[in-house]
Amino acid sequence: MAHILCFVEVRESQVRKASLEAVSVARGLATANGWSVEAAVLGPAGADQLDKVKAAGADTIHHAADAALALYSPDLYAAALLGLIQASKPEAVLLGHTAMGRDLSAYLAGKLKTAVAGDAVKVEFAGGFKVVRPMYAGKALATVSVNAGFLPLITLRPNIFPVGSTAGKGEVKPLALPSLAPKTLCAGLEKPESAEIDVAEADVIVSGGRAMKGPENFAILKELAAELGAAVGASRAAVDSGWIGHPHQVGQTGKTVSPNLYIACGISGAIQHLAGMSSSKIIVAINKDKEAPIFQAADYGVLGDLFQIVPQVTRALKDLKKEG
Ligand SMILES: Cc1cc2nc3c(=O)[nH]c(=O)nc-3n(C[C@H](O)[C@H](O)[C@H](O)COP(=O)(O)OP(=O)(O)OC[C@H]3O[C@@H](n4cnc5c(N)ncnc54)[C@H](O)[C@@H]3O)c2cc1C
Structure with a gap:
């Protein structure tokens, strides 16, 4: 049957939200066009995780549970997917x-x-498939059409598409890993500091820039983030200064984020930073320079010193919680 194939990423036995979003997009396209949705889940994952893939819309779930897939290997992952793609010829791969x-x-x-x-x-x-993608830090949207005869491989920006509630049939089929000696293998995974929310998956991000002046001052952003259940992000200036790790960097050479709320504290709004966060639903900028370009991108601007404003906001949130 004509179908769309989705690659489902697993990290530490948990399926990633971005993959469930892809399955939901596939569900919408499949329902409109009389196709089915197939998902390839690579890596060890329990039944509860496969249920999430079903709930997001997958009719067939090909699961390669081989322990060799627990860490990403381009050779092994591609081999597993190429077998499926060449055998079943999907309309597109998401x-x-x-x-x-x-x-x-x-x-x-x-x-x-x-x-x-x-x-x-x-x-x-x-x-045919038409894909809209932001360009020039979100200043323009390009529509890309995929020419007939070419299999569309489409990657979806995380946090843009909701995870849907139209479940698929969810039939699980084991997927055998082809025997091959991979050219490279990931030997280990270095985790960021414990219990931190990944900016790429966060609904709310509190980000700091060069204005933070030093690593110790990120404490005020962490405190606000804790009140909001937010991730802490940073500009490259802050990361290059060694005040916070690269996993927190937002922008062209960092992560692309699309949270519901992005709070930029002491970040000027250079085009390379905007490239990573301009698709956030609501942007709040705190900056003491009224000419800072971040105000052009912001929905709400607060003109002032972040070292006064951020603690005030945190206190107000704490008070609200006490009252509520
Ligand atoms: C190839 C390339 C890739 C890049 N990739 C990235 C990327 O991925 N991400 C990224 O962020 N940058 C990236 N950059 C760097 C980018 O061009 C900027 O240099 C960087 O974003 C600036 O960081 P900033 O806004 O924190 O610092 P600044 O530009 O120095 O801005 C600091 C801001 O803080 C404000 N400020 C100062 N004190 C206070 C205060 N007390 N309270 C309130 N506001 C205050 C100032 O008014 C100013 O607007 C890249 C550059 C290149 C060339």
């Missing part, structure tokens, strides 16, 4: 626009001699 999704889609495109329509914020099908 992946999350995560670090892994970007790497794997490029690898697969090379092997399949096709191209990637990347970082999609809208996907349509009317005889």
Whole structure:
């Protein structure tokens, strides 16, 4: 049966939200066009995780539970997916626009001699696939059409598409891993500081820039983030100064984020920073320079010293919680 195939990323036995979003997009397209949704889950994951894939819309779940897939290997992952793609010829392959999704889609495109329509914020099908993607730090939207005869590999920007509630049939089929000696293997995974929310998956982000002046001052952002259940982000200036780790960097050479709320504290709004956060639903900028470009991108601007404003906001939130 005609179908869309989704790659489902697993991290530490948990399926990633970005992949569930991809399955939900596939569900919408499949329902509109009489297709089914197939998902390839690579890596060890329990029945509760496969249930999430079903709930997001998958009719068939190909699960390769091999322990060798617990950490990402481009060779092994591509081999597992290439077998499925070549055997079943999907209408399109959807992946999350995560670090892994970007790497794997490029690898697969090379092997399949096709191209990637990347970082999609809208996907349509009317005889052919059309993908809308932001360009120039979100200042323009490009519509990319995929020419007939080429398998569309589409990566979806995380946090743009909701995880839907139209479940699929969820039939689980084991997926055998082809025997091959991978050229490279990931030897280990270095975790960021414990219990931190990943900016790429956060609903709310409190970000700090060069104005933070030093690592110790990130404490005030962490305190606000704790009140909001938010992740802490940073500009490259703060990361390059060694005040906070690179996993927190938002922007062209950091992560692309699309939270519901992005609070930029002492960040000027350079185009490379905007490239990573301009698709946030609500942007709040705190800056003491009224000419700072971040105010052009912001929905709400607070003109003033972040060292006064941020603690005030945190206190107000604490008071609200006490009252409520
Ligand atoms: C190839 C390339 C890739 C890049 N990739 C990235 C990227 O991924 N992410 C990224 O962020 N940057 C990136 N950059 C760097 C980017 O160009 C900027 O240099 C960087 O974003 C600036 O960081 P900033 O806004 O924290 O610092 P600044 O530009 O120095 O801005 C600091 C801001 O803080 C305000 N301020 C100062 N004190 C206070 C205070 N007490 N209270 C309130 N406001 C205050 C100032 O008015 C100013 O607007 C890249 C650059 C290049 C060339």
